[in-house]
Amino acid sequence: DGGITQSPKYLFRKEGQNVTLSCEQNLNHDAMYWYRQDPGQGLRLIYYSQIVNDFQKGDIAEGYSVSREKKESFPLTVTSAQKNPTAFYLCASKTQYVSNQPQHFGDGTRLSIL
Amino acid sequence: QKEVEQNSGPLSVPEGAIASLNCTYSDRGSQSFFWYRQYSGKSPELIMSIYSNGDKEDGRFTAQLNKASQYVSLLIRDSQPSDSATYLCAVRNAGNMLTFGGGTRLMVKP
Numbered sequence: 001d002g003g004i005t006q007s008p009k010y011l012f013r014k015e016g017q018n019v020t021l022s023c024e025q026n027l028n029h030d031a032m033y034w035y036r037q038d039p040g041q042g043l044r045l046i047y048y049s050q051i052v053n054d055f056q057k058g059d060i061a062e063g064y065s066v067s068r069e070k071k072e073s074f075p076l077t078v079t080s081a082q083k084n085p086t087a088f089y090l091c092a093s094k095t096q097y098v099s100n101q102p103q104h105f106g107d108g109t110r111l112s113i114l
Numbered sequence: 115q116k117e118v119e120q121n122s123g124p125l126s127v128p129e130g131a132i133a134s135l136n137c138t139y140s141d142r143g144s145q146s147f148f149w150y151r152q153y154s155g156k157s158p159e160l161i162m163s164i165y166s167n168g169d170k171e172d173g174r175f176t177a178q179l180n181k182a183s184q185y186v187s188l189l190i191r192d193s194q195p196s197d198s199a200t201y202l203c204a205v206r207n208a209g210n211m212l213t214f215g216g217g218t219r220l221m222v223k224p
Contacts, residue, residue, distance in 0.1 A: 035214075040122070042202060042216040043158075090157055100146045100165050103204075103212060105157040 002027045006091050006106035012114045013078065013085055021076045021109045023091035030096035032074035033103060036060060037088040046089075049074055050096055078111065086112050118205050120215035128223055133190040135218050137203030140184070146206040147179055147186045152217065153199045162188060193222045 004025045013019045023032065031050045035043040045058030049068040063082025068074050074093075078085045088110050092103040117140040127133045135149075146165050150158035164170045164177040164186065176189040186205075190197055203215040 033212075040216075042118075042120075042214040044214075045211075048211075100163070102146075102148050102160045102163055104160065108157045 004091060004093055004104060004106035006089075006109050008109060009107065011109055011111045013111060014114050016080045018077055018079050019085075019111070021078070021089055021091075021111070023074045023076065023106060024072055025074075025091075025093045025106075026072060027093060027104070028071070029093035030071070031094050032068070033092040033094075034058075034064070034066065034074070034076045035090045035092065037090060043090060046076065118203055118213045118215040120201075120203050120218045122216055123219040124221045125218055126221045126223060127193050129193060129195060131193050131222075133193045133197065133220055133222070135188040135190075135201050135203075135220065136185060137187065137205075137215050138185045139203075139205045139213075141205065141207045141213075142181075142184065143208035144181075144184075144205045145208060147177070148204040148206075148212075149175075149177060149186075149188045150202040150204060151197075151199045152202055158202055190220075193220075195222050195224050198222045 007022045033048045034046040037043050044060050046064050047066040049055035065077045090108045091106045094103045095101045119138045149162040151161050152158040162177040164179045170177045174191045178187045198221050200217040200219045202217045204212050206212050
């Protein structure tokens with residue numbers, strides 16, 4: 001089945017530690033996105049990538065980094081510079097060159113501080 | 115700052131009633147509009163999309179778009195307890211970027 005796979009489902013970070021969240025899709029989508037959701041809030045865009053080897057900062061990129069070495073994969077690293085990383089992280093993807101296509105989401109990773 | 119506004123709720127309706135969820139947006143250049151349903155602890159799932167002024171119906175769901183007034187709404191007919199969730203409005207602007215509202219929490223009481 002085609003879809004977006006995020007792992008792990010739950011992740012705990014120690015102070016000063018970098019952690020990496022995985023996002024893989026087999027939908028042949030060009031564009032991929034990372035969002036952060038805090039309790040009771042909407043989604044805020046961290047980074048996005050519209051093509052391999054290229055990515056752009058979203059609204060809240062500070063303390064995060066990404067790479068896009070393969071079309072299928074868009075990992076997100078939460079660095080030690082992100083002082084408040086506890087949140088629900090959602091990866092999404094969509095077809096880039098067909099108009100009006102929606103984004104589809106993975107199941108999310110819940111990150112907490114130890 | 116391009117904004118998408120929703121009443122956070124909770125909106126409480128009795129089972130079988132019509133639930134009406136509203137969303138306003140600030141960017142007049144917005145082109146596509148989406149409603150996502152998000153159950154507690156889960157990821158958002160797309161339930162409706164609308165691109166032209168007017169109504170679009172899909173089963174118990176109707177999306178309504180009024181670009182002149184910059185609002186989009188979602189009606190849920192014959193509301194069921196299983197419809198209890200947070201509904202996120204998302205708006206795509208001319209730059210092809212999606213902005214999400216904060217969501218409206220809907221509670222359908224048996």
